Amino acid sequence: MTAIETAVPGVPAEGTRARVERAALDLFTLRGFEQVTTDEVADAAGISRRTFFRYFATKADAVWGDFAAHVARLEELLADADPAQPVLGSVCAAYVEVNDYVAAELPLLRERMRLILTEPALLAHSQLRYAEVDRVVARYVAARSAGRETDLVPRLVAATTRAAATTAFQAWLRDERSALGDHLRQAFAELTAGFPALLR
Amino acid sequence: MTAIETAVPGVPAEGTRARVERAALDLFTLRGFEQVTTDEVADAAGISRRTFFRYFATKADAVWGDFAAHVARLEELLADADPAQPVLGSVCAAYVEVNDYVAAELPLLRERMRLILTEPALLAHSQLRYAEVDRVVARYVAARSAGRETDLVPRLVAATTRAAATTAFQAWLRDERSALGDHLRQAFAELTAGFPALLR
């Protein structure tokens, strides 16, 4: 496969990153993450393998988009949360809001998340990304409950809410027509109420 | 570094696996997972690199011991659980019991878990191992609640209880003299009660 546009050295590239992401997503979705080499992705995007690794630290990073901005937004939402609201409620609300995408972005999100939650190598890698999210949440809970970020409860809230969110994403992926927000709210409702669906 | 015992080809090896695990654990703990090559581990254990990968599918697998047996025991505990007990309680109890180690095994467990939860590459890899655990738990919850393994609630229980268990392990690692069971019970108590520690 050859390049659509030949890259010009010395030029700021202007949209190269997005083009590489598209090529990566397409190839990974089509043939599977492990079956595609970084050489092929780079080639499809019209850059060299070496340059690919200047845009993305690892092969896996090419599917995450601007995840750092996502985490930053979550952090802002938590910082702006009403202190009168319960801590756990604020965390869940922030998760719901940060994942409130406009309709046009949903297909891309689906593609990303399908890869991340389906491909073993990407699922493993996700743990490293989600660790950043956990730290943000744990820090917030610690601050609100006058504890330390490394205490059991802040970490527990971070780990379990994130697990719930991930599970909601899985459910969303399985049902093409469902709304992500509904799954998230249902998952958090179960979690915060101690799984009432299991009472019998 | 040279071998303690030179391996004899054709002989069943008898304890080679355990020797490799020890060498790996020692080296990883001493110098860090990524800083040690599989060549060095193999050499320290007196085998070739190629043979190392016959005992362990990946470098990371050398720190997990017989994890499949661990998962199998959890599955048995769940199968033998009292059907009169609440589902969630059975899952938590099984987690506590499967992690009820005799004192002599605790230092080894600490070493393993410290590596797994501290080294980024191992933390990422852990996701793949824990996915097996999640499936076992989700299957049990689905069976008890007349649902499917892929439904939201079974997956949710599996993901959140496992997240709670992992968090308990982290707390245990931070406190040298604490009991793992105490952390697990406390984490599960918080989880199943909807985090009462956060009420204010």
Add this chain to the structure above:
DNA sequence: TTGCCGCGTGGCACCGGGTGTCATTAGCCT
């Protein structure tokens, strides 16, 4: 215009994890 410089780029060599293949060797069975 000429010459210099910064920077994105690509080529290349290298490292390390992981795999397929093949020859070697020992124990065992007949």
Add this chain to the structure above:
DNA sequence: AGGCTAATGACACCCGGTGCCACGCGGCAA
């Protein structure tokens, strides 16, 4: 003794990731 099985080790290879260097474009100053 001869043949079979199974564990091993050597070798070549693939691929992700990195360090290094040379190239070429645009911009800037003289």
